[in-house]
Amino acid sequence: MATTKELSVEEKLRALYDLQLIDSRIDEIRNVRGELPLEVEDLEDEVAGLSTRLEKLKSDLETIEEQIKEKKNAIEGHKESIKKYTKQQESVRNNREFNSLTKEVEFQELEIQLAEKHIKEMKASIEHKKEVISQSKEKLEAKSSHLKHKKSELDAIMSETEKEENFLSEKSEEFQAQIEERLLVAYNRIRSSVRNGLAVVSIERGASAGSFFTIPPQTQMEIASRKKVITDEHSGRILVDAALAEEEREKMEQLFAKI
Template structure:
């Protein structure tokens, strides 16, 4: 593996601040998208859940319809038996046989009453299920429309920013190869641990950008000399002087305008 070209501390600081500006630009693009990707995923999950619920409700209607058909068949069978037993009563030889058939007829009449009661309950269930199905269909349609709208928003933003974001990601990776690994590792670690992902900040009005803790004059002189990498003792951020920061911002703005 080829050894990296030796660079000065100032060149490292410039490269680090350039990297910060690129990554901050990527952050801005992603912030524009905000919570939209999560909203779209949540809506997709909700629509899928409602669709499954609707399918189950419709399937349960078919089950209840089958139950009603079963009870109607039972009523028909009971009616047939009542006719049969009534005919048999005309030819009985004694009261015991007559009473036995009477009990069978009464039993079938009770079976019919019970089946009719169940049919009534099943029909009430059907009405309830139809109301829930109607409500679920309405909710599903409303969520599908909302999802379509949110997807449209997201696609519009992606169309505007995806190309630039990808180009910036590639630039970020390229710039990282120009900085020694230990500094890149430190930069990445600081970025994860500080607000707004600002790992490299300029001195602004005598204070560390992003944390606003005053930097002692002697340390400001050291930072401006660009002889070593200095971090803010309060936030851990890498510090650069305002002049270097403005020069690199002007340079990177030209780069961003081309993207």
């Protein structure tokens, strides 16, 4: 990113450390939220899935009940046919016609038995589906209640932190604009490769913050001179002297206090 004015090495180090302090503050805010946004998203997906399944079960239930009605209507139709064929048997002219009508009656009786068997099976299916619907409703209610609680929790955190995060994100962009692209790329690369997101650290008790590796006195003097950007040979982090770090921390604390 191009800058309007060439910064001195010290100004670059200050801008980098300020950016680190701002980004670390944003990290803290996001850590407070933790896994809540993902939990809410997962719960929303679960609730949507359970609702869809419940609607499908209800639809299946309606379909089966409609099929039972059709079977009952069919049984009535078969009974009417039996009456008709039995009536016709009274006026047959020969045994052949009588036997033919008897077979028709038997066929209609078999159709009734089959329909009754299907109705029995469908009623059993209805009972099973009603049980599954009841369980699904309970699960949906529990998940919906849990989702409501988690959303409320997330909303409370968001309402407390959203203003601060937006302000800090704008400040982060402002400071990034001051830093030359080469350094910014290095900063982002280091930041993304370390667990705590610290790409710029100060020297504390002769070692880089969070490290046990002692920095040679000559290197410490070079860092304190602020004449060039120096990285820790063990962690790859950009190093600043303790005095500069303290000055920038005080400056950033005043900035954060205004939010």
